[in-house]
Amino acid sequence: MSASWRIGRRSFVDLLLGGGVIGSVVSFLYPVLKFVMPPAVAEAMDQSVVAGKVGELPPNSGKIFKFGRRPGLLISTPSGELRAYDGICTHLNCTVQYRSDFGHIWCACHNGHYDTSGKNISGPPPRPLERYTVSIRGDDIVVSRNS
C-alpha cells in the first residue's frame, strides 16, 4: 500500500475513533447533566401539593384539586377557615363537592352529606372523609397528607 493511502486510512480511523469517543462522551454527559438538574416539580407530589393561592376561595366555597392520583377537596368554611379533605366519597368513590347552599360537603351520587369537619352526617357514606393538613407558604395554600 502506498504511504499516502496509509496515511489517509490512518486519519480516517482516527476520525472515526475520535468522533466515536466524543459522541459517546457527549451522549453520556448529556443525560447525566439533565438528570442532575431538578425537574420542574422538585419532589414527588404524593405527600404535599399546592392546592391554590391565598385569597382564591371566598368563604363558603370549595374547589377540587389534584393530589397525586386522587382528587382532593379544598374548602373555605362559612367562617373563612381553610380545610382540605380527600375528595373521594367513602360510599362508592364518587367525587364529592362543596355546596354553598348547604354550607357543607355533598356527594351527588347518593345524596351523601359531610359536615365541614369531614364527618359523614347524612346518607350512605359509612366513614368520614380523610382530612389533610393545610398550611400557608407565602402565597400558596399547601395541602399535605398526614403520614
Next chain:
Amino acid sequence: MMRAGLTFLLMTFAGVALGQDNCLDCHRELEDPAALAMSEDVHAQASVSCADCHGGDRTIETEGDYQLAMDPNKGFIGVPDPGDIPQLCGRCHSDASYMHRFDPNLSVDQVAQYWTSVHGQRLREGATDVAQCASCHHAHGVVSAKDPRSPVYPTRIPETCGACHADPEHMAAYGIPTDQLSEYRAGVHGRALFDRGDLGAPTCNSCHGNHGAAPPGVTSVSLVCGTCHGVQKELFAASPHQEAFDAIDEPECESCHGNHNIEAPTDDFVGVGDEAICMTCHGEGEPAYGVAATVHEEISNLKGAMAAAREVVDRAARAGMEVSEAELVLIDANQTLVESRNLVHAFAVEPLREKVEEGLALATTAREMGVAALAEVDYRRKGLALSVFFILLLAVGLYLKIRQIEERE
C-alpha cells in the same frame, strides 16, 4: 287543698331527706334481680321509686313489715298485668310538662302511637303475649335508647324484635312468618349494621316504626325506602313504573329488591338474562324487553371500556410511567358508572345512555393516555436500541485502530 299540699311536701321531704327508697333497699338485701338491676336504671337515677309504679308505701323501713309496705290499700298492685302496662308507663310518659322536667327533648306520644300499632290493637283485644312497653324496654334497669346497653339501641333492636318475631312457637297463633330476622341479617342492611357497625343502616323500627309498629302499607314502601335512598326514589317516581305499580298495588322497591333480605344489587338484576328481575313481569316482544336489554348492554359497555382502560393504565404504571392524570379520569369515569346505576331506576334508555356516553368518553380518554404512555416506553426502548448501534460503531473504530497500530509494528 292544704292537706294535699302538706302531704305532698311531706312525701317529698321524706323521699329527699331519707334519699332512700326502702322498697329498693329491702329488695336489694333479698338480692331480688329486679332490685339489683335498678343501679343502672334511668328511673332510679331520677329518684322514681318502685312504689311509683308498683304502688305501696316506700317509707316503711322496718324489716318484716313488708305487708305494711306492700299494702293494696296504699295502692300496691304487685307485678302489673301486661294489658295495664301502657297506661302505667303513660301516666308519666304521656305527660309533657312532667317529662320535660327530666329531659326537655323527650317525646310524649309513645302510648298514643302504641295504640295505633298492631301490638296495641291486639293488646286491647286481650292478647297477653304481644309486645308492650316492658317487652322491649324492660322494666328494671331501663337505660336510654341512646345507650348501647339498651335493648332498643339500633344494633340491638333486631334481636329485641326477634325475641318474639323469630320464635315460631310464639308467633304460631298469628300466622305471620318468623324468618324476618334471619333474612335481615343476611341482607345489606343487616350486614351494614352488624358487620360494619354502621348506625346509619335501617333496623326494624326504621321501616316499621317503633311505638306505632305496623307493616308498611303499599303506598308507603317507596316513601320509606326513599327517606334514605332519595335519588332512586325520585327517579322511580318519574318513571313509568310508578303509575304502573300503583295501578296493580305492587310494592315498588320491594318488588325488585326484597324487604328483609335485601341483596346487594348487581348489574344483572336489570336486563333480559337469567338473573334479570325485569323478566319476572316483562316478556319478549314487549317494548320493555328492549329497554331492559338496552340498559343492560349500555352498562356492560361502560364497564368493559373502563376495564380495558384500567388494564392499559395499570400496565403503563407498572412500567414506571406517569399516569396520575389517567387515574383521575378513571375516577370520573367510575362516577358516571355509579350514576348510570342510579339511572336504571328511570326505566328508560335516554337519560341512561347520555350518562353512559359521558363515561365512555372518559374511559376512552384514560385509555388513550395509557396507550400514549406505553408508546413512550417503546420510544425509549427504540432510542436505546439505536444507541447500541452507535456503541458498536465505537467498538469497530477501536478494532480498526488496534489493527492499524499492530500493522505498523
Next chain:
Amino acid sequence: MLSSLGERVFHWLDERLDLQPIQRFVREKSVPSHRYSWCYFFGGATLFFFMIQVATGVLLLLYYKPTAEAAFESVRFIMTEVSFGWLIRSLHSWSANLMVLAAFLHMATVFFMRAYRKPRELTWYTGATLLLLAMGFGFSGYLLPWNELAFFATRVGTDMAGKVPLVGRFLLEFLRGGEDVTGATLTRFFGFHVAVLPMMATALILFHLLAIQRQGMSVPLSQKEASTTNAGMPFFPNYFLRELMGWAIALAILAALASLFPWELGEEADAFAPAPAGIKPEWYFVFMFQTLKLLPATVAGVEGELVGLLAFGLAGLAWFFVPVLDIRSSREEPSRWLTLMGVAALLFIAIMTLLGYVMP
C-alpha cells in the same frame, strides 16, 4: 494539540510527584499472549460494570428516599419526572446483573486457569470476597425500590439466612433490623448498599488491582511454554485498546438489555398482602433456592434444608480455600480432577438455575 496539552500537564505533575517510576511501569507492563488471553478480559469487565454502578448509583442517590413510606414513590419520581431518570435507573439495575455475571465468569476463568496458585492466593481471597460482596450489593439493592417483588424476595432470602444453624436467628435479625421485613430493613439495607459494602469493596478492589500490578498476569500451566516464547502484548496501547473495545461491547450489551427488557417499576410493597405466586430471589441465588426446594423434608434424620445449607457452606469453604486445598497447582502441576469438579459445579449451578425458572 491535545497531546501537547497532555504532555504539559504530565510534566507539571511529574515535577511535583515524580511520576517516572509509574511511567516506566506502564510502558513496560505487558500482558501474556496465549490461547486463553481472552479470559483476561472478564476482570476488567467486572471493574467496568462496577464503575457504572458507582456512577449511576451516585446519581440515583440524588433523588432516592430510603424510607418505607417514600422509597417507592421516589423511584417512581425518578422514572417519571426526572430527565432520563428511567435511563439511569434501568442502567443501574441491568449493570448490577451484568457485574455479578462478569464477576462470576472472571472467577470461573481464574479457577480453570489456576491463576489463584502461589503467589497469587491473596488475589483470589480478595476476589472471592468481592464476588460475595457483589452478591450482597445485589441483594441489598434489590429491596430499595420497595415494590412487591423486592419485598417478598427479600423476605424469602432472609428466611433462608435464618435457617443457618447456630447463628441463623442472629443473622436474620441483623439483616432485617427486626423480626420481619419492615422499613427498618430498608434503612439498614440502604446503609449496607451505599456505605458499608462500597467501603469494603473499594478497599478490596484497590488491593486486588495493586496485587495484579505487582505480580503481573498469571499464565495457565498448559500455556507456560507458549507464553515464554513471546514477550507478550504491551499493555499500552495494544491491550488497553482491546480492553476499551471489550468495554464498548459490554456497554452495547448493557444498552441492548436495557432496551429489550426495560426495568419495571412494579407495584408498591404491601406487607399484609399475600405473597404473589412464584416469588424467587435474584437469579444468582436461584440455584441455592431451587436446591433447597428440591431437597426432601428429612435426609438421614436431619432436616432437609439444614443439610442443604451445610452442604453449600462446606462447598463454599472449599471454593474459598481452593488455593490451600489445590496442592498440585502450588507445585505447578496440573490436576484433571479439579477441573472436572469445577465443570461439575458449573453444570450443577446452571441446571439448578434453569430448573428454578422452569419448574413451577
